[in-house]
Amino acid sequence: MSNTSPVTQFCVTLDDIQRAEELIRTYVIRTPLVDAWGLQPLAGCRLRFKCENLQHGYAFKARGACNAVFSLSDEEASRGVVTHSSGNHAAALARAAVLRGIAAHIVMPKNSARVKLQAVRALGIDPILCEPDSASRESTAVRVQQETGATLIHPFNNRRVIAGQGTAALEILEQAPDVDTIVVPVGGGGLLSGVLIAVKTLRPDIRVIAAEPALADDAFRSLKSGKIEPALRTDTIADGLRTPLGTLTFPVIQKLVDEILCADEQVIINATRLLAERVKLIAEPSGAVPLAVMLQHAPQFAGRNVVALISGGNMDTNG
Amino acid sequence: MSNTSPVTQFCVTLDDIQRAEELIRTYVIRTPLVDAWGLQPLAGCRLRFKCENLQHGYAFKARGACNAVFSLSDEEASRGVVTHSSGNHAAALARAAVLRGIAAHIVMPKNSARVKLQAVRALGIDPILCEPDSASRESTAVRVQQETGATLIHPFNNRRVIAGQGTAALEILEQAPDVDTIVVPVGGGGLLSGVLIAVKTLRPDIRVIAAEPALADDAFRSLKSGKIEPALRTDTIADGLRTPLGTLTFPVIQKLVDEILCADEQVIINATRLLAERVKLIAEPSGAVPLAVMLQHAPQFAGRNVVALISGGNMDTNG
Numbered sequence: 001m002s003n004t005s006p007v008t009q010f011c012v013t014l015d016d017i018q019r020a021e022e023l024i025r026t027y028v029i030r031t032p033l034v035d036a037w038g039l040q041p042l043a044g045c046r047l048r049f050k051c052e053n054l055q056h057g058y059a060f061k062a063r064g065a066c067n068a069v070f071s072l073s074d075e076e077a078s079r080g081v082v083t084h085s086s087g088n089h090a091a092a093l094a095r096a097a098v099l100r101g102i103a104a105h106i107v108m109p110k111n112s113a114r115v116k117l118q119a120v121r122a123l124g125i126d127p128i129l130c131e132p133d134s135a136s137r138e139s140t141a142v143r144v145q146q147e148t149g150a151t152l153i154h155p156f157n158n159r160r161v162i163a164g165q166g167t168a169a170l171e172i173l174e175q176a177p178d179v180d181t182i183v184v185p186v187g188g189g190g191l192l193s194g195v196l197i198a199v200k201t202l203r204p205d206i207r208v209i210a211a212e213p214a215l216a217d218d219a220f221r222s223l224k225s226g227k228i229e230p231a232l233r234t235d236t237i238a239d240g241l242r243t244p245l246g247t248l249t250f251p252v253i254q255k256l257v258d259e260i261l262c263a264d265e266q267v268i269i270n271a272t273r274l275l276a277e278r279v280k281l282i283a284e285p286s287g288a289v290p291l292a293v294m295l296q297h298a299p300q301f302a303g304r305n306v307v308a309l310i311s312g313g314n315m316d317t318n319g
Numbered sequence: 320m321s322n323t324s325p326v327t328q329f330c331v332t333l334d335d336i337q338r339a340e341e342l343i344r345t346y347v348i349r350t351p352l353v354d355a356w357g358l359q360p361l362a363g364c365r366l367r368f369k370c371e372n373l374q375h376g377y378a379f380k381a382r383g384a385c386n387a388v389f390s391l392s393d394e395e396a397s398r399g400v401v402t403h404s405s406g407n408h409a410a411a412l413a414r415a416a417v418l419r420g421i422a423a424h425i426v427m428p429k430n431s432a433r434v435k436l437q438a439v440r441a442l443g444i445d446p447i448l449c450e451p452d453s454a455s456r457e458s459t460a461v462r463v464q465q466e467t468g469a470t471l472i473h474p475f476n477n478r479r480v481i482a483g484q485g486t487a488a489l490e491i492l493e494q495a496p497d498v499d500t501i502v503v504p505v506g507g508g509g510l511l512s513g514v515l516i517a518v519k520t521l522r523p524d525i526r527v528i529a530a531e532p533a534l535a536d537d538a539f540r541s542l543k544s545g546k547i548e549p550a551l552r553t554d555t556i557a558d559g560l561r562t563p564l565g566t567l568t569f570p571v572i573q574k575l576v577d578e579i580l581c582a583d584e585q586v587i588i589n590a591t592r593l594l595a596e597r598v599k600l601i602a603e604p605s606g607a608v609p610l611a612v613m614l615q616h617a618p619q620f621a622g623r624n625v626v627a628l629i630s631g632g633n634m635d636t637n638g
Contacts, residue, residue, distance in 0.1 A: 033351075034373055280601040282599040
């Protein structure tokens with residue numbers, strides 16, 4: 001594509017994503033594409049899942065975190081990394097830091113799901129607990145950053161994180177060259193913008209649909225209003241997708257996404273159950289939102305050849 | 320290998336398995352190998368799962384059934400197929416028959432799990448119900464066979480079924496050339512004998528371990544006594560593995576298997592739960608028996624590079 005392509009004007013390029021793929025190759029799993037034959041009668045289309053729920057940490061977050069950590073200079077790396085996250089990014093960044101042998105300071109709200117706190121502790125890192133509001137999260141992270149000189153790795157509004165998440169799209173294009181529609185969940189938009197840059201540069205013929213819970217439809221509203229809209233409520237069961245878009249991710253999404261579709265809570269719950277019953281895969285509700293969107297807007301997918309990305313395997317069990 | 324190899328003396332050869340792979344290619348899924356990184360601390364070895372729970376019908380049975388049905392001459396095929404099975408072979412044979420456009424007569428005990436009856440009915444085939452004992456199953460099948468001229472496709476004691484199941488091993492060897500230990504479940508022994516013939520011909524350096532529930536340890540006892548031992552009880556939760564060995568499968572297993580290891584009920588239940596919690600995969604208890612055996616006999620697998628085959632995704636839910 002020429003330099004005037006709309007795809008080349010953003011914070012991340014295809015080249016960044018391809019270099020990320022090279023850099024993180026040995027630290028992440030090339031997750032399988034699973035044929036969802038058991039859902040075909042319901043979905044009305046060919047459907048395969050890109051199984052990021054089988055990724056390290058059960059989420060695509062391993063990609064961006066590894067790219068961010070392994071892109072640091074030795075000098076930067078020696079001062080460690082810091083982030084604030086209630087979700088899968090926390091454990092992903094902790095793991096990447098352990099792999100590189102550097103310090104990770106993980107700020108988490110003290111009401112985080114037990115399983116997510118445990119995932120960080122299992123890596124030998126004690127989370128720094130803060131109040132469960134974004135002001136406390138950010139001020140705590142800034143304080144740690146000032147005290148240690150650690151590099152802040154934002155969960156999605158970070159060029160290297162976006163480039164890392166985009167590597168999932170490179171794998172999809174290799175594993176399913178015949179795909180015509182890709183569906184990915186959108187929270188802060190790190191995955192979506194990385195996927196968009198990769199796909200719309202290499203294969204602009206492929207539709208990329210973003211999937212969002214109707215109760216956290218800030219990306220849908222942002223696209224309509226032309227500016228980043230805040231989340232209005234935070235009670236969707238898809239707790240990984242409650243975040244508003246970032247200043248780096250919104251322009252990419254605004255320019256390149258084909259459509260953002262929303263799913264209702266009951267459909268998300270149903271999709272999570274169908275994944276277990278008919279595909280034999282476990283994903284957390286956030287990860288089932290792409291399937292939920294396909295079920296709720298089935299006519300838009302009829303007869304298509306779809307790859308939907310599922311992610312997030314956290315279950316807060318008593319086991 | 321020379322013709323005097325111990326592997327060449329059985330009812331099925333590597334060549335049969337390779338031809339089966341060619342024949343069934345478009346009808347079965349080349350199932351993924353999933354990295355069980357989340358189980359590594361528990362298992363003490365590198366562990367990947369060959370995910371036959373993601374196969375058509377959620378079980379490896381699709382392989383043998385398709386090979387048996389598509390190996391029939393047009394004349395044989397025109398008279399249909401018949402089998403008796405309470406398990407995944409029933410639905411697999413029904414599906415293969417539908418794919419070839421021929422009749423399938425499926426004899427099932429009237430107390431079969433609702434989900435297994437439904438799996439056959441969903442293919443448009445009404446199971447022929449019989450009493451829940453092997454005499455009734457066999458006499459009903461024979462009667463149907465005599466009335467229709469259909470070919471009996473036994474669930475495991477059938478050359479083409481064994482060759483079909485062996486194709487799973489060809490895929491494992493391609494997907495994991497570095498594997499040194501393969502663990503497969505054993506019921507009637509169709510899968511195990513097919514895998515043994517493929518692996519021990521191509522890669523005799525690889526250990527093949529069979530996994531059996533301790534409450535249905537007939538294969539373990541058969542290996543000890545040197546003759547096919549009956550099942551003594553039929554109450555293991557791993558209901559797919561209650562069957563005794565067959566006259567075709569026993570000689571292969573007797574000659575080629577490295578070891579048969581048994582797992583207790585509680586370990587099987589625990590393994591089924593661990594698959595869901597730490598690998599995000601659902602398999603029925605029969606399919607989790609290989610993992611159960613690895614947990615119960617961990618020292619035998621320490622430091623190894625293992626591929627364990629999991630299969631069977633039936634859950635008798637009320638959903």
